[in-house]
Amino acid sequence: MNQRRKNFIHKNLLTYLPPLLVFLVLSAGNLWMWYQARQISCRLISSQARSAADQIITKLNLLIYERGKDLNHLASIWEDANNNNKEQRFKEDARGILGREPGYREISRVDSAGNILSHISNTSDTLISEISFGKHLKALSTDQFELISSPESKESFLAIFRPILSDSTEKGNFSTAVVGVMRFDSLMKQLARGSIPKEFAAEIIIDGIQIDLTENMDSLTSSSYSIDDRSEVNFTIGNHDARIIIYPPREGLLASLLYQNRIRLILNTIAALFASSLLAFAIYNFLKQKQVMAKLRESEERYQRLTENAKDIIFRLTLPDGRFEFISPSVTEVTGYTQQEFYSRPLFFKQLMDPGWQKNFEIRWKEILIGNTDPFFEYQIISKSGEHKWLHQSNVIITEDGVPVALEGIITDVTAQKKATHEREELIKELEKKNADLERFIYTVSHELRQPLITIKGFLGYLEENAQRGEQSMLHQDIMQIIHATEIMQRLLNDLISLNRVGLAPQKKENVNINEIVRQSTDLFKEKIVQRNIKVTIDPLLPDVHGFRSELMELFQNLIENSIKFTSNKVRPEIHIGFTGSGKEVTFFIRDNGIGFDSRYKDKIFGLFNKLHSDTEGTGVGLALAKRIVEHHGGWIRAESEGPGKGTTIYFTLPTDHS
Amino acid sequence: MTEESVILLVEDNESHAILAIRGLSQYHKKPKIVHVSDGESALDYLFGRGEYSRPRSNPRPRLVLLDLRLPKIDGLDVLKEMKSSEDLRVIPVVILTSSMAEPDIVRSYYFNANSYLVKPLDFEEFRKEMLCVANYWLNWNINPL
Numbered sequence: 058m059n060q061r062r063k064n065f066i067h068k069n070l071l072t073y074l075p076p077l078l079v080f081l082v083l084s085a086g087n088l089w090m091w092y093q094a095r096q097i098s099c100r101l102i103s104s105q106a107r108s109a110a111d112q113i114i115t116k117l118n119l120l121i122y123e124r125g126k127d128l129n130h131l132a133s134i135w136e137d138a139n140n141n142n143k144e145q146r147f148k149e150d151a152r153g154i155l156g157r158e159p160g161y162r163e164i165s166r167v168d169s170a171g172n173i174l175s176h177i178s179n180t181s182d183t184l185i186s187e188i189s190f191g192k193h194l195k196a197l198s199t200d201q202f203e204l205i206s207s208p209e210s211k212e213s214f215l216a217i218f219r220p221i222l223s224d225s226t227e228k229g230n231f232s233t234a235v236v237g238v239m240r241f242d243s244l245m246k247q248l249a250r251g252s253i254p255k256e257f258a259a260e261i262i263i264d265g266i267q268i269d270l271t272e273n274m275d276s277l278t279s280s281s282y283s284i285d286d287r288s289e290v291n292f293t294i295g296n297h298d299a300r301i302i303i304y305p306p307r308e309g310l311l312a313s314l315l316y317q318n319r320i321r322l323i324l325n326t327i328a329a330l331f332a333s334s335l336l337a338f339a340i341y342n343f344l345k346q347k348q349v350m351a352k353l354r355e356s357e358e359r360y361q362r363l364t365e366n367a368k369d370i371i372f373r374l375t376l377p378d379g380r381f382e383f384i385s386p387s388v389t390e391v392t393g394y395t396q397q398e399f400y401s402r403p404l405f406f407k408q409l410m411d412p413g414w415q416k417n418f419e420i421r422w423k424e425i426l427i428g429n430t431d432p433f434f435e436y437q438i439i440s441k442s443g444e445h446k447w448l449h450q451s452n453v454i455i456t457e458d459g460v461p462v463a464l465e466g467i468i469t470d471v472t473a474q475k476k477a478t479h480e481r482e483e484l485i486k487e488l489e490k491k492n493a494d495l496e497r498f499i500y501t502v503s504h505e506l507r508q509p510l511i512t513i514k515g516f517l518g519y520l521e522e523n524a525q526r527g528e529q530s531m532l533h534q535d536i537m538q539i540i541h542a543t544e545i546m547q548r549l550l551n552d553l554i555s556l557n558r559v560g561l562a563p564q565k566k567e568n569v570n571i572n573e574i575v576r577q578s579t580d581l582f583k584e585k586i587v588q589r590n591i592k593v594t595i596d597p598l599l600p601d602v603h604g605f606r607s608e609l610m611e612l613f614q615n616l617i618e619n620s621i622k623f624t625s626n627k628v629r630p631e632i633h634i635g636f637t638g639s640g641k642e643v644t645f646f647i648r649d650n651g652i653g654f655d656s657r658y659k660d661k662i663f664g665l666f667n668k669l670h671s672d673t674e675g676t677g678v679g680l681a682l683a684k685r686i687v688e689h690h691g692g693w694i695r696a697e698s699e700g701p702g703k704g705t706t707i708y709f710t711l712p713t714d715h716s
Numbered sequence: 717m718t719e720e721s722v723i724l725l726v727e728d729n730e731s732h733a734i735l736a737i738r739g740l741s742q743y744h745k746k747p748k749i750v751h752v753s754d755g756e757s758a759l760d761y762l763f764g765r766g767e768y769s770r771p772r773s774n775p776r777p778r779l780v781l782l783d784l785r786l787p788k789i790d791g792l793d794v795l796k797e798m799k800s801s802e803d804l805r806v807i808p809v810v811i812l813t814s815s816m817a818e819p820d821i822v823r824s825y826y827f828n829a830n831s832y833l834v835k836p837l838d839f840e841e842f843r844k845e846m847l848c849v850a851n852y853w854l855n856w857n858i859n860p861l
Contacts, residue, residue: 501817504814504815504816504817507814508732511732511735511814511835511837512729512732514839515731515839518843538731655788658788
C-alpha cells in the first residue's frame with residue numbers, strides 16, 4: 058500500500074470513526090433508555106397481571122371454601138345417622154343452595170364408581186349423566202376441585218367434591234360423595250370482574266382450558282389491544298396450573314407512554330445522527346484547518362527561511378517616519394550594522410550614506426514621502442568597517458487611500474559587479490589604447506621601413522645613371538649609401554622582432570640573478586669597453602628579480618649598449634650599474650657620463666623610432682624595447698639628464714618578489 | 717641684391733637628404749639648399765637663433781621641405797611653431813615624408829601645411845617629384861615678399 062493511500066485512509070478514519078462511535082454510543086444509550094422505559098411499562102402491565110392473578114386466586118379459593126361449606130352441609134345430612142329422611146332433606150337443601158348461589162349448575166350424590174345417586178339441577182338437562190364422572194372422581198377425592206369440559210357443549214365446568222364420611226372412613230376411599238358443579242367460564246368472568254382494569258383485555262388458562270375474561274375477545278385480533286405488550290403470569294390453584302395473560306389497550310395512557318417512548322427513541326436517534334454529523338463536520342473542518350494551517354505555517358517558514366538566508370536585504374519601513382518594520386539579517390553582512398541598530402532609530406540608514414550621496418538621498422527621500430520613486434536606484438554607502446559599497450535598491454511604495462505608508466524593497470550589494478564593470482571598462486579602454494598603439498605602430502613601422510627602401514632605390518638609380526655615363530667619382534659613395542641603408546633595414550627588422558617578442562614567447566617567470574645578467578651583458582661588449590677604456594662600475598650584490606630571464610637579458614644588454622654608444626665622444630667614459638631601495642620592488646639604474654639630452658625630451662626618447670641624435674647609430678627601437686620589457690614586468694622606466702653633454706641615467710623598477 | 721632662392725630641407729635621414737638635394741639641384745635656377753637634420757635646428761634657423769643668428773649667411777627660405785619624424789622636435793611641432801609665427805607663417809611648407817598615415821596627413825593640413833608629399837619609392841619618380849616641387853614653388857608659385 059502506498060503512502061498516499063495510507064494517508065487517505067488514515068485521514069478518513071480520523072474524520073469518520075469518532076462520529077460513528079459517538080453515534081453508536083448515543084444510539085445504544087437511546088436504545089437502552091427506550092428499553093428501560095418499555096420495561097417499566099411492561100412491568101406495570103405485568104404487575105397488573107400479577108395483581109389480577111392474585112385476586113383471582115384469592116377469590117377462587119374463597120369461592121371454593123364457601124361452596125365447600127355448602128357441600129359439607131349437604132354431606133352432613135347423609136352423615137347424620139338420626140336423620141331418616143336424608144334423601145328428601147338433601148334434595149331440599151341442595152335446591153336451596155342452587156337457588157341461592159347463581160354459579161351452581163347442579164349438585165349430585167355419587168358413589169365411588171361415579172354413578173349418580175341423587176341429582177339436583179338448575180336446568181332440565183343432566184350434566185352428570187352426560188359426562189363421565191368416574192375418571193374425575195379419583196382426582197376430586199384428593200383435591201378440592203376439578204375442571205371438567207364437556208365435549209358436546211364445549212363448555213367448561215368446575216366440580217367441587219365432598220366425600221360423605223359415614224359411608225367411608227377414609228377420604229381417598231369413599232363410598233359416596235357430594236359433587237357440586239358450576240359453570241366455569243361465567244364463574245371466572247365473575248371472579249375477574251374488578252380484578253383486571255377495564256381497559257385491559259385478559260384471558261386465563263387453567264389446566265389447558267382457556268377462558269376469555271374480556272367481553273369481546275375478538276378485539277384481540279383487531280387492533281384494540283397490543284399483543285406485543287401482553288404480560289403473562291403463571292400461578293397454581295391447588296394442584297392446577299394456571300396462567301393469566303393481560304393485553305394492554307392500544308390506546309390510552311400506557312400506549313401513549315410507549316408511543317412517546319418510541320417517538321423519543323426516533324427523535325433521539327435523529328439527534329444522535331445530527332450530533333455525529335456535526336461532529337464529523339467539525340472534525341473534518343478541524344483537520345482541514347489543521348492541514349491548511351500546517352501548509353500556511355510551512356509556507357510561512359519557507360518564506361522566512363528564504364528571507365533570512367537571502368544574500369539580498371529585504372526590508373519594509375514605515376512612512377513618513379522611516380522606521381524599519383522589518384529588515385532581513387543579511388543587512389549585517391552587507392553593512393556591518395546589526396538588525397537591532399536599524400530597528401532602534403528611524404532614518405538610521407541615512408548616516409550610512411556615502412557623503413557624496415547624501416544630497417541625492419535627501420532628494421530621493423523627499424520624492425518617496427510624496428509617493429514617487431524610481432523602481433530601481435543605486436547609491437554608495439560606507440559600511441561599519443569603513444568599506445565603500447555600491448548598493449542596488451528596488452522599491453515599491455505601499456499606499457493606503459493614496460497616502461504612502463510604507464516602502465518595501467530589496468537591496469543588493471553590487472560592489473563586486475560595479476568593480477567588475479569598472480575593471481571591464483578599464484580593460485576596454487586599455488584595449489582601445491593598445492589597438493590605437495598597434496595601429497600607430499604599424500604606420501610607424503611601415504614608414505620606417507620605407508626609408509631605407511627609398512634610399513636604396515634612389516641611389517641604385519644614380520648608380521645606374523653614372524655607370525651608363527661611365528662616371529666613377531660618385532660610385533663608391535652611392536654604394537656605401539645603399540649598404541648603409543640595408544644595414545639599417547636589417548637592424549630595424551631585428552629590433553622589431555625583439556620588440557614583438559616581449560610577452561609573446563611562452564616562458565615562465567623565475568628568480569633571475571641580475572649580477573649574472575649584468576656580467577654576461579658587459580662581457581658581450583668587452584672588446585669595445587677595453588678598446589675605449591670605459592670604466593664600468595657594478596654595485597655588488599644586485600638583488601634577484603622575479604621575471605623572464607631572456608627579456609631581462611635583452612633589457613640590460615640594450616641599456617648597457619646605449620651607454621657605451623653615447624659615451625663614444627668622451628675622453629674618460631664611465632658607466633655605473635647599481636640599484637636603490639629594497640623590498641618587493643627595486644629601482645635599478647644605469648648611469649653614464651655621455652652625451653646626455655635636453656630634459657624637455659625625456660619622455661620622447663622612449664618612443665618607437667624616436668632618436669634624439671640623428672648622427673648616432675641605432676634605429677630608435679632600443680629604449681622603446683626597454684620600456685616595453687620593464688612594463689611587461691609591471692615596472693616603470695624613466696630617463697634623467699642634467700643637459701646635453703652631462704650624461705644620462707636610466708632608472709627602472711623590477712619586481713623582486715613572487716607576489 | 718641677387719634674388720637667390722633658398723630651400724630649407726629638414727631631414728634627419730642623411731641618405732634621403734642627399735637624394736632630395738640631388739633631385740632639387742636639377743632645377744635650372746640652382747636654388748640654395750640648406751639642410752638641417754632635426755626640428756630644433758630647423759626652428760633655430762628659421763628664427764635666427766643660436767648658430768644661425770647671422771641673417772646674411774642664413775637667408776630666409778622661400779620654401780621649407782619638412783620631414784615629419786624628426787629627432788628632438790617633431791616635424792609637426794616645427795610646422796605648428798612656424799604657422800603661429802606672424803613672420804614665418806607665410807613661408808610655404810611642403811611636408812616631405814615617407815608616412816602615408818591618415819592622422820599625419822590630417823594633422824599636417826590642420827596645422828596649415830601648404831602641401832603634403834610622400835617620398836616615392838621609385839628613383840625616377842623621386843627625381844621628377846623633386847624637380848616639379850622646385851619648379852612649382854620657386855617658378856610658378858608667387859610668394860609674398
